[in-house]
Amino acid sequence: MTQSSFNGSALPRNPAGPLSRRSLLRGAAIGAGAVTLPSLLTACGSGPGGDGKTVTLGSNASDAVPKKAYAQAFSAYEKQSKKTVEVNTVNHEAFQENINRYLQGSPDDVFMWFAGYRMQFFAKKGLLTDISDLWKGFDGFSDALKKQSTGEDGKQYFVPYYYYPWAVFYRKSVFEKGGYEIPRTFDEYRALAKKMDQDGLDAIAFGDKDGWPAMGTFDYLDMRANGYDFHISLMSGEESWTSPRVKNVFDLWRGLMPYHQQGANGRTWQEAAQSLQAKKSGMAVFGLPHPGQQFGATDREDLDFFPFPEIDPAHGQDAVEAPIDGFLMSKKAKNPEAAEDLLKYLATPEAELRYLRSDPNNIAVNESADTSSYNALQKKAVELVSGAKQISQFMDRDTRPDFASTVMIRAIQEFINNPNDVDGLVRDIERQRKDIFAAE
Structure with missing residues (x-):
């Protein structure tokens, strides 16, 4: 697995402070290309068509704990599949602010994102790959999780990975x-x-x-x-x-x-x-x-x-x-077969638990995941969410x-x-x- 990283220093600086910078981002969010911002999210793929054995992945896990945990999960996949995961890690906030430009430019094959409306928005814009066929082979996901992974057109686009209250x-x-x-x-x-x-x-x-x-x-x-x-x-x-x-x-x-x-x-x-x-x-x-x-x-x-x-x-x-984090396949994936293979792995309880061993601050979404090693906070988190009458995803x-x-x-x-x-x-x-x- 290879890693490339960007950090917040690449963001445009403005002496007026963060509010002016946020205002500048309006053009990037509503109409990609309307504002000339640096392309912070740049895919690190192997060119059109790919090599069949390499999948590129856009990551917003810039903090140390999740970055290490994802690295271990991807490493386990590489050993099992004999494929390579090239990870493009971007500052978390920069990733979210520039996601529209990224998806309309040269995105990675797979990228980290969120369930619900944030996924549906990009599915509706035609920027995601329909993975409904993959979902037919998935086990351990509840109907509620499937709903959160489904676009307005009734097709599935999202692979849930973990949640946290x-x-x-x-x-x-x-x-x-x-x-x-x-x-x-x-x-x-x-x-x-x-x-x-x-x-x-x-x-x-x-x-x-x-x-x-x-x-x-x-x-x-x-x-x-x-x-x-x-x-x-x-x-x-x-x-x-x-x-x-x-x-x-x-x-x-x-x-x-x-x-x-x-x-x-x-x-x-x-x-x-x-x-x-x-x-x-x-x-x-x-x-x-x-x-x-x-x-x-x-x-x-x-x-x-x-x-x-x-x-x-x-x-x-x-x-x-209780936001749900997971993975999506971009519409412009250069290596769709390799991307699908990685998504199949990430949908397994083994893949979730591989991540949680290094980051015990989240909860597995797959019902078949072994929770015997959960700490007290994780167990309490499961109780909180399972007892809820409604689940929201977070304002953004x-x-x-x-x-x-x-x-x-x-x-x-x-x-x-x-x-x-x-x-x-x-x-x-x-x-x-x-x-x-x-x-x-």
Whole structure:
């Protein structure tokens, strides 16, 4: 297996800061080629037609833990198949921002991506290869997983690999020392945050420099206050962002803002997770891999989580955010037979477990996967998701990629900077929603 890597330094620099850079990306998201950005995602294939034994793979696993875990999974495949996997690793955020240009340019044979709407969007644009025939031979995937892997045309395009729930993470020792109790309601959550603040902690670790981490907080506030169905309709462009229900979500969040770490737009999610690990913060809304990657073996048993608290009893804690990651085959694959062979392997429980041995911060999706080696957090994560009445994928996966990357990243970062102008914020979002969704 060979690796090539790009990093965030290749992104265009702008002295005005990340918001201006995000605005510049609008053209890349809506109409590839409208803005001249460097091609960060460049396939490393072997030319038209390929050699039959080499499959190229576009990877967004730029962080150390998942990068190593994927490398071991691909290495196992190479030994078994006698084929070569050429991995093109790109900074995670750069990958997401440039995915449209990548797929319309010279993409790799296979690439990492997300289930649900984010997959359906590119399938509808004709940028993915239909793998329905492969799915006929897959075992161990539930009907729900198949649905998340299916395009609007009823065909399958996605191979699910693992999932991970979002929740509120904390250190048991910090709760024990402070005499803190797990909150079930939003009022209890806010009261706990206030107590932590009085005790000298940053109650809620918070970093949104990368643009997407804060989306998880919005999603849970919306689903808890307005319910899953409204949230999905909002993400689908079917609801107005100026409605009282949406304004209420931002008002609830504004009431929590004094207890979030200040300066979030200048802090990465890794730094926020490290703050939790260092016992400088009391809680953090994250996906399982995020704090998991920052806690070493010596203190991993001290990490725990609880479901995001209830706001409206009518919705309780029914919905759980549990994104599914996996693989797609690009329409322009140069080595389709080799790509199909790799996808067949990645759909097996053995392939999932090979990955999870090095990254125990995710959960296998294949029902035949051996879970006997799961740690306490993984077992608890399975219970959380299996008990959910609804599963969401995450804001930037449940809505159009262009709306997420060019509207909501900027909007949420502006809200973090100034949470007091909710009316102006939602009017701006609504204006852009109409423009973007009208283009469908």
